Amino acid sequence: MTAVILATACAVVYGTADFFGGLATRRSRVLAVVALSQLAGFALILSLLPVLPGAFEGRAVLWGLGAGLSGAVGLVLFYRSLATGVMSVVAPTTAVTSAALPVGFGLLQGERPEPVALLGVALGLGAVLLVSQDRSAGGAGSTRAVLTALAAGAGFGGFFILLSMASADAGLWPLAGARIASIGLVILLALATRRTLKPVPGSLGVIVAAGVLDMVANVLYLLAQRQGLLSLVAVLVSLYPASTLLLARRVLGERLHAVQLAGVACALGAVALIAVA
Template identity: 35%
Template sequence: MLAIVLALGASLGWGVSDFLGGLKSRTLPVLTVLLISQSTALVLLTLIAATRAAAPPDAATLGHAAIAGLGELAGIAALYRGLAVGTMSIVAPVAATAPAVPLLIGLATGQIPGPLQLTGLALAMLGLAATSYRPGTSTGPTASTLPSILYGLLAAAGFGTFFHTMHHAGQGDVGWALLTARLTSVLALAAVIIITRHRVRVRATDLPQLAAIGALVIVADFLYTTASTLGLAGVAAVLASLHTIVTIALARIMLKERLRRAQQIGIAISLIGVLAISAG
């Protein structure tokens, strides 16, 4: 039960950070938003690591953490790019299949949930797809929709890789896992910015929200990593992926965006799935 609560807490943190990141990305370049927020997270994690004085885990564990950082960064980049050049109603539900990656890996390695949890997992993933669905659009792999599908699949692969590898990295030390993942992502971002010669410009008034995004990501990553080490990684990944619903709810409250009937049904299905997972 504690793992479920922590995973749901991760979904809340990621949902709020996604909402704030989406708002700032309307006025600032995505690379700038990512660099400032990720760098803030790295500074905070470094300070925490300095006070803990915990011994670093083995190289294999740190390697998993580094891959997790790259996976998360790739997932965010692909999702943002897909939403910018593709169709949101196609990109979002494809990206929402990310929990299938650790779930399928878990099933292949013998981590088999009970029948009720399997049903809950299926309902939660179905609800995520329905929440992101917008009627009146074609989802066939035509020339116009192919970029949306590809970017969605890349985002799902990136987030799914993070879910799976961070679970293994957290088996050593959660603090070192998060620090290594964040350091890797910031170094990768810096390399991209240098190669593309992107000029980072940000107003002082934007810094508090960008810093808050980084802090929320730290909290969410910590909650997810802990949850995945206490319970089944596939279950934790699906529950943490409910951050999509959090973002939609905030958009409805703060931006007055209206939910379509399909989204309302998707939220209800996801909540039923959460209850089924909890009961199992």
């Protein structure tokens, strides 16, 4: 039950972080938003390292570095696929792939969830597909955009898998390693493309909020997967688009389509099934 609570809270915080990140990218450049939000999250994890238990382990930090690189590559590919494809195709493709890979990895590692929990997993994957639909976009996604979205989902899924490989005794050190790797990669990309990392005036607060919330979600994920099965935790975490949609409706007045409302209902059902397993 603890893992379910932590993973569900993680999904809510991830979705909130994405909401703030979306607001920030409307006001400032994408690379600036990514780099500065990552720095804000890194500052938070540095402040938590002395407080929360955990010993420095080189192997755990290496797993974190790998996770950070995988997640950063996934993020870059995700934005690239959005630039060349349609949101209604790209978003669900990326989200379901990022959830399916950890599920498959967990099962291959010998995890055997209860049948009712597996039903929750199936319902959760369906929920991700439904809540990610954007009927405001027309047309179909190109093959290249779909392939890029699949690669982006693999990057996000790799982030979850690689973090799960780090020892629990290492505390939050794997997240510190992950953030160092992702910040380094984004800065290299900015230098290679000659893009400025200076935010537009007035956007820094939103960027910092997105980065801090993203790191809080990462901490919750790390704690959740140490308490429960990766194959279940990853599905619950992947339900984050539901909270993003609800915030967009509440704050921005955006309308939810019937298929998205059905996805939110499926997400709640998935949480309930996994919780009672």
